[in-house]
Each structure stands twice: as structure tokens, then as C-alpha cells.
Amino acid sequence: MSGGKKVKSEKAPVRGSLNATISVSSLKISVTSDDPVRALPELRKLVEAVGSLENDAMLYEDMLGFELKEKLSSEVVENQEIMAIIKNTLNVEEDYLVTKGVLDVIDELDFEKRNKEAVVDQDQLRSCVESIFSSVEVPAVRSAIVHVKGPIGKSQRLMILDTINRRLNYPKLRVMNTDARQEDKVLIEAILFGDFQYERQE
CATH class of the missing domain: 3.30.1330.20 (Tubulin/FtsZ, C-terminal domain)
Structure with missing residues (x-):
């Protein structure tokens, strides 16, 4: 990914939880949720906003793919x-x-x-x-x-x-x-x- 931006999904400490970190060149955002399925759409929108600022479509694509796998059969x-x-x-x-x-x-x-x-x-x-x-x-x-x-x-x-x-x-x-x-x-x-x-x- 370009622009020094990374999204890292960390191993959840308990079953059914989600920890994620969005890293931009001068900013790091940590997200925690006990309801990953409902949190993923909001996280994707956040990633989309960050991705548009950084002009990096790969970030959004990665998050969307992860979200779809969680929701779909x-x-x-x-x-x-x-x-x-x-x-x-x-x-x-x-x-x-x-x-x-x-x-x-x-x-x-x-x-x-x-x-x-x-x-x-x-x-x-x-x-x-x-x-x-x-x-x-x-x-x-x-x-x-x-x-x-x-x-x-x-x-x-x-x-x-x-x-x-x-x-x-x-x-x-x-x-x-x-x-x-x-x-x-x-x-x-x-x-x-x-x-x-x-x-x-x-």
C-alpha cells in the first residue's frame, strides 16, 4: 500500500470481539468492538474516508473484502x-x-x-x-x-x-x-x- 498507510486486524482477546488499527503517515486509529459484524460497516466507512484522503483504493478494497467474508455465506x-x-x-x-x-x-x-x-x-x-x-x-x-x-x-x-x-x-x-x-x-x-x-x- 502507498502513503505509509496500513490496516491491521489484531487477534481478538475474546471470542466475538474485534481489534483493528488504521495507520496513516502521521496518525494511528485504534478500533475495538464486541460486535464485529455490526461494527464492520462503520469501520469500512472510516477506512473509505481515510483511503480517499490518501488516494489509496487498496485500503478500501481490503476492508470491503474482509467485511463481505464476515457477512456472506x-x-x-x-x-x-x-x-x-x-x-x-x-x-x-x-x-x-x-x-x-x-x-x-x-x-x-x-x-x-x-x-x-x-x-x-x-x-x-x-x-x-x-x-x-x-x-x-x-x-x-x-x-x-x-x-x-x-x-x-x-x-x-x-x-x-x-x-x-x-x-x-x-x-x-x-x-x-x-x-x-x-x-x-x-x-x-x-x-x-x-x-x-x-x-x-x-
């Missing part, structure tokens, strides 16, 4: 295409939110076809979607990435996405699917981009 983090889309979107958007929900999977038997299909309950789906977006400023959402992970088929995934699309008033939407045949739950993970006035309390 491993499937999203390991998907280079999706991560590139997230970072490119944040070059033009004001901010982002991550919200998640989990659905139970039901085995629906078809005696005529002699098979079974993994499905989700529609009432539970509506309740889950309402819950995960209840504290989101929907008018501020300009685009979103939705990750659906579970043992369900195409028709069930489309039903989930349609429910989310209607709840968010049809923003620009990208979809990531992960097949997980051995699991009995469906994970819904939404990354929302926009100009948010407040953050959802996780």
Missing part, C-alpha cells in the same frame, strides 16, 4: 463472478445490506407418479420473506442478488424468487442457486444495494 464468497458483481455494484451504489432467512423443506408424495418432491410451505415462505425484509427501506432498494440454497427444484426456486421480487417491488435482480440435496432446509440470502438511511439490526 461461504458459497457466495467462493463464487468469483458473484463477488465481482457485488464489488462492482458498490462502486456506484451508496451502500448494501445482507439479510437471510431459513425455510423448512417438506417431502411431498405423489402416489400416481410414485415419487416425492422437496417443497416449501407457501405460508411459511410469505412469513419468512416478510420477516427478512421487515426492516428494509424497500423504496431505497435499486438492485439485489438473491442466493437460494437447498434441496428444492426449479419450480420451488421460481416461487421463492417471485415472492421476493413482489415484496421488493421488482428491483433489478440477479439470482444464485446452490443445490444442497442432503439438507432439509432452504437458505434465502439477499444482498440489497441502494441508498439506505439506516441498517437492519441483525
